[in-house]
Amino acid sequence: MEVVPYTDELRSSWDLFVPKCRNSTFLHLRSYMDYHKDRFADYSSMIYQDGRLVALFPANIKSDNTVVSHEGLTYGGLLVAADEYSENTIMYFAGILRFYSERGSDRLVFRQIPSFYTDIPCGDIDYALFLADAHGYRVDINSVIDLRQSDRLPLQRRRKTGVKQAEKNNIQVVEASEFDGFWNEILIPNLKSRYSAAPVHKLEEMKRLRDDNPGRIRQFNALSNGRIMAGCTVFDLSRIVRIQYFSGCDEGRANGSLDYLIYKLMTEYFPDRHYIDFGNSNADGCRRINHGLLGWKEGFGARSFVQRFYEVETKNHTLITGVFDS
Numbered sequence: 001m002e003v004v005p006y007t008d009e010l011r012s013s014w015d016l017f018v019p020k021c022r023n024s025t026f027l028h029l030r031s032y033m034d035y036h037k038d039r040f041a042d043y044s045s046m047i048y049q050d051g052r053l054v055a056l057f058p059a060n061i062k063s064d065n066t067v068v069s070h071e072g073l074t075y076g077g078l079l080v081a082a083d084e085y086s087e088n089t090i091m092y093f094a095g096i097l098r099f100y101s102e103r104g105s106d107r108l109v110f111r112q113i114p115s116f117y118t119d120i121p122c123g124d125i126d127y128a129l130f131l132a133d134a135h136g137y138r139v140d141i142n143s144v145i146d147l148r149q150s151d152r153l154p155l156q157r158r159r160k161t162g163v164k165q166a167e168k169n170n171i172q173v174v175e176a177s178e179f180d181g182f183w184n185e186i187l188i189p190n191l192k193s194r195y196s197a198a199p200v201h202k203l204e205e206m207k208r209l210r211d212d213n214p215g216r217i218r219q220f221n222a223l224s225n226g227r228i229m230a231g232c233t234v235f236d237l238s239r240i241v242r243i244q245y246f247s248g249c250d251e252g253r254a255n256g257s258l259d260y261l262i263y264k265l266m267t268e269y270f271p272d273r274h275y276i277d278f279g280n281s282n283a284d285g286c287r288r289i290n291h292g293l294l295g296w297k298e299g300f301g302a303r304s305f306v307q308r309f310y311e312v313e314t315k316n317h318t319l320i321t322g323v324f325d326s
Contacts (some may be wrong), residue, residue, distance in 0.1 A: 001047065001091065001095050001192060002047070002048045003046070003048075003098075003099035004045065005044070005045055005046075005047060005182070006042065009182065010073075011030045013046070013053060014029075014030055014046065014056060015029050015030055015031070017053050017056060017079075017081075018056070018079065020081050020082060020275075021056070021079040021080060021081060021082065022080060022084070022118050022119075022122065023080070023113050023117060023118045023120075024056075024075060024077060025238075025240075026213055026216050027075075027235070027237075028058055028073070028079060029213070030296070031209075031212040031213055031310070032210075032212070032213060033058060033072070033073065035205055035208060036072045036205075038070065040060035040072045041060055041061050041152050042060055043059045043067055044056070044057060044058050044060075045062050045096065045099055045100075046065045047092050047095055052082070052089070052120075052137050053280075054081060054084065054092065055078060055079060055080045055081070055092045055097050057078055057079070057082070058070040058073060058076050060072065061105065065104060065105050065106070065139050066107045066108070066109060067100050067105045067107070067108045067109070067314075068108075068111070069108070069109065069110050069111050070111070071109075072187070074115070075111055075112070075113040075114065076111040076113070077111065077112055077125065078092060078093055078096065078125055080092065080125075086123075086124035086127075086325055088214075089124040089125060090124055090127065090131070090320060090323070091320070093125065093129075093132070094128070094132075094317045094320035094321060095101070095317070096108075097132060097312065097314045097315075097316060097317035097320075098314070098317040100314045101314035101315050101317060105314055106313060106314055106315070107312070107313060107314065108311070108312050108314055109311055110134065110310040110311075110312060111309055112125070112126070112129075112307060112309070113307075113324070114142055114305050114306065114307045115305060116144055116146075116240070116274075116275050117240060117304050119239070128320065129310055131319055131320045131323055132205070132312045132316040132317065132319055133312070133313070133316050133319060134292075134310040134312035134316075135310060135312070136308055136309065137309055138308070139306050139307070139308055139309070139311070140280040140282055140309075141282060141289065141294075141305075141306055142277060142279060142304065142306065143277075143278040143279070143294060143297035143298060143302035143303070143304060144275050144276065144278065144304075144305050145266065145278075145300055145301050146301055147270070147272075147273055147275065150163075152301045152303075153298075153301045154301065155263070155299065155300060155301065156298075156299030159259050159263070159299040159300055161256070162258070162259025162260065163256060163263045164256070165256030165259075166256035166257055166259065167260070169255045169256065170224070171224055171229065171255065172258050173222050173223075173260065173261055173264040173268075174220070174221055175218060175219065175220050175269070176217070176219040176220065176221050176231075178206040179203060179206055179207065179210075179233060180203070181190035181221065182219060182221055182227050182233070182247075183203050183206075183245075183310050184203070185228055185249075186228060186231060186247050186252075187199060187231065187233075187247045188203075190249075195259055199245060206233065216235060216236050216237075217233070217234070217235055217244075218233075218234050219231065219232070219233050219234075220232045220234065220261060220264075220269070222252060222257035222260055222261040222262075224252075224255065224257065228249075229248060229249060229251060229252030229255065229257035229258075230248030230249070230252040230257040230258040230261050231245075232245065232246040232261055232262070233245040234265070239273060240273065240276075240277055241265070241273050241275070241276050242276075242277040242279065243276065243277065243279065244279070244280050246258065246261075246262075248261075262271065262300055263300075268295060276302075278297045278302055280298055281293040281297065306310040
């Protein structure tokens with residue numbers, strides 16, 4: 001086994017391997033990862049077995065020499081092929097730890113991929129973390145609608161009321177070709193006034209990401225007489241639709257536009273998908289929950305999955321070596 005640092009010359013090999021992995025999405029393609037390379041020092045690596053590419057590790061390195069998988073992504077983790085065996089996967093993780101240890105990094109932060117993002121179990125990665133004595137230090141709670149579940153909880157009464165209000169007010173839901181209206185008129189002002197915050201992505205960055213990943217980043221708006229009442233920017237991840245940004249103006253919340261927009265995404269635009277991911281509702285380092293936001297998501301039938309974060313000492317690759325009986 002050989003672990004090599006990622007370089008731009010390996011971009012094609014990286015991108016061709018991503019779709020073969022059991023736990024990857026288009027967010028792991030370099031066309032997405034590299035948009036913020038000015039903010040994060042890329043320290044990704046690639047694992048080869050007998051000259052054949054077998055796994056990827058998206059990562060960046062911080063100023064204190066800590067390796068993170070990957071700080072600029074919603075989820076990182078070790079990306080392995082769909083047909084890979086557990087013994088190999090565990091040893092690939094040991095190889096990653098050894099690789100970074102030999103290069104002077106004592107600590108690795110591992111951001112696990114939530115289980116619903118793959119149909120193929122990835123418990124071997126969790127077991128490798130256990131063997132390496134990884135310490136879990138954070139848990140995010142993600143609200144997810146399982147669209148395949150015929151007996152999922154029905155819409156909450158308040159959500160039904162919002163949908164009926166929107167229909168009564170002739171709200172129209174459309175897919176938009178541009179982000180500008182929603183971002184400039186609703187999303188950015190709302191985040192600034194309510195949370196003194198800004199979107200993680202800048203508008204121009206989102207446009208570039210859309211252009212570099214055709215059909216993957218989409219905008220849906222709820223309109224009243226041509227005016228935007230609410231909007232959602234979504235990442236289309238094939239099996240999963242992640243609602244990356246959503247917001248509504250005061251009038252849009254009052255006339256049911258935001259409820260109606262989510263309802264139409266569920267029933268008209270993406271009824272054949274497996275999951276709709278609303279993301280987390282955490283605050284203050286995940287020690288608090290925005291109960292109003294969580295309740296709104298669960299009103300559509302969303303239920304909770306977790307994303308776990310670990311810290312592990314890179315020298316602990318020695319704890320994995322020799323774990324398998326001869």
